[in-house]
Amino acid sequence: MFPKDGRTTLTVDDIPKKWYNIAADIGSPEILNPATMKPVTAADLAPVFCKTSVEQELDTTHRFIDIPDQVREAYAQFGRVTPLQRAYHLEQYLKTPAKIYFKREDVSPTGSHKLNSSIAQAYYNKRDGTEHLTTETGAGQWGSALSLSCNYFDLDVIIFMVKVSFDQKPFRRSIMETYGGTVYPSPSPITEYGKSVLAKDPSYGGTLGTAITEAVEMAVKDQTGKTKYSLGSVANHVCLHQTVIGQELIAQLEAIDVVPDHMVGCIGGGSNFAGFAFPMIEKKLKGKTDTNFLAVEPSEVPSLTKGEYRYDFGDSGEITPLFKMYTLGHDFTPNAVHAGGLRYHGMNPLVSELYDKKIINAVSYNEDQIFQAAVTFARTEGIIPAPESSHAIRGAIELALEAKKKNEEQTIVFNLSGHGLLDMVGYANYLKKSKHPVIEV
Numbered sequence: 001m002f003p004k005d006g007r008t009t010l011t012v013d014d015i016p017k018k019w020y021n022i023a024a025d026i027g028s029p030e031i032l033n034p035a036t037m038k039p040v041t042a043a044d045l046a047p048v049f050c051k052t053s054v055e056q057e058l059d060t061t062h063r064f065i066d067i068p069d070q071v072r073e074a075y076a077q078f079g080r081v082t083p084l085q086r087a088y089h090l091e092q093y094l095k096t097p098a099k100i101y102f103k104r105e106d107v108s109p110t111g112s113h114k115l116n117s118s119i120a121q122a123y124y125n126k127r128d129g130t131e132h133l134t135t136e137t138g139a140g141q142w143g144s145a146l147s148l149s150c151n152y153f154d155l156d157v158i159i160f161m162v163k164v165s166f167d168q169k170p171f172r173r174s175i176m177e178t179y180g181g182t183v184y185p186s187p188s189p190i191t192e193y194g195k196s197v198l199a200k201d202p203s204y205g206g207t208l209g210t211a212i213t214e215a216v217e218m219a220v221k222d223q224t225g226k227t228k229y230s231l232g233s234v235a236n237h238v239c240l241h242q243t244v245i246g247q248e249l250i251a252q253l254e255a256i257d258v259v260p261d262h263m264v265g266c267i268g269g270g271s272n273f274a275g276f277a278f279p280m281i282e283k284k285l286k287g288k289t290d291t292n293f294l295a296v297e298p299s300e301v302p303s304l305t306k307g308e309y310r311y312d313f314g315d316s317g318e319i320t321p322l323f324k325m326y327t328l329g330h331d332f333t334p335n336a337v338h339a340g341g342l343r344y345h346g347m348n349p350l351v352s353e354l355y356d357k358k359i360i361n362a363v364s365y366n367e368d369q370i371f372q373a374a375v376t377f378a379r380t381e382g383i384i385p386a387p388e389s390s391h392a393i394r395g396a397i398e399l400a401l402e403a404k405k406k407n408e409e410q411t412i413v414f415n416l417s418g419h420g421l422l423d424m425v426g427y428a429n430y431l432k433k434s435k436h437p438v439i440e441v
């Protein structure tokens, strides 16, 4: 007998028509120009990002921003509305009275939520006259999404991929190249910054911070203004684009009459969590819900739980502006964790502000803990989750086990930000050494 609820039937017509800009409700800390320590202006950012990205980054007045039709069409082609699904078998396995739901951002062609912003950014860049985009990628999800999107809107893309991932995950590179992207390992010998880093340490494995410096350098050096930079997380405009997730989710939950007690997401730069949670946080700010929001990060990269809330650079080479955010320091070099998408030193300023105001909570787990959750999820629900997303799964499982202790029928929703089918090296390493690959209950 198959359970009937837990899946909703929204169609492409239900793809949101606007993005939700939480900065209009909570404000956003000023971004500072490090040379003057004054707030950056649109003119300061113009050499880096296309015009519309700059406007959206600095917008603290419009609560809702129209999603262009061409972007909604691409969202539809690439899998939106994404399903909301109930994790019945995980619930049964945990013997918990809690109900667990998950939003399936893993069903996109590139396997993660990142297309939500790459489609928008490729569209605006094309419209604003950009011909070449540069970007960085950690594990390759952002580079894959941007390559697909640039191919769709007819733009060139050059991707600096963190070298450890470039070496560890060769198939990610093939995906980007299949969609027409050009990929360099970072540090690379094709930028001044890359050359300077390699001169100091030819075997340096790179970080997102280093790759960002290289990508920004290449964009601002093009005097014609036809090369711009595109960022896959951390920035406010990226979080804005991701809010399609949370708005769809609210409609799906309303359709089945569910009000979540907990919403859980993993955080690297903060974009999938922001997109998933901000629309519901709007309701919380208005006193309409009491949902607990939980952000889960790796204990190897604990920006919220162990970082400092202060101004810091977004990159290692100190060429970006200063952002007020929770940070581990822009020269932080994390261990080569398998959740490559979570290795960034800082956190989106809006997510940082919400954490500082205690509107959201945070917790961290180590790699064994998250792979244990991942394998538990795979063996109950059949889906192999991305190591990044498995942080959210661990968070959700812990809440479900607490609900069991208190015998409370709580509702937990987590964001499955991506699948893990390209992360099997991480799984293989874990399975080889682990005596208890699943969470025992």
Ligand SMILES: *Cc1c(COP(=O)(O)O)cnc(C)c1O
Residues within 6 Å of the ligand: 111, 112, 113, 114, 141, 142, 232, 233, 234, 266, 267, 268, 269, 270, 271, 272, 273, 341, 342, 386, 388, 389, 417, 418, 419
């Ligand atoms: C990139 C990525 C993340 C982390 O980035 P955020 O901006 O924090 O969302 C999480 N999960 C997956 C699957 C990713 O690809």
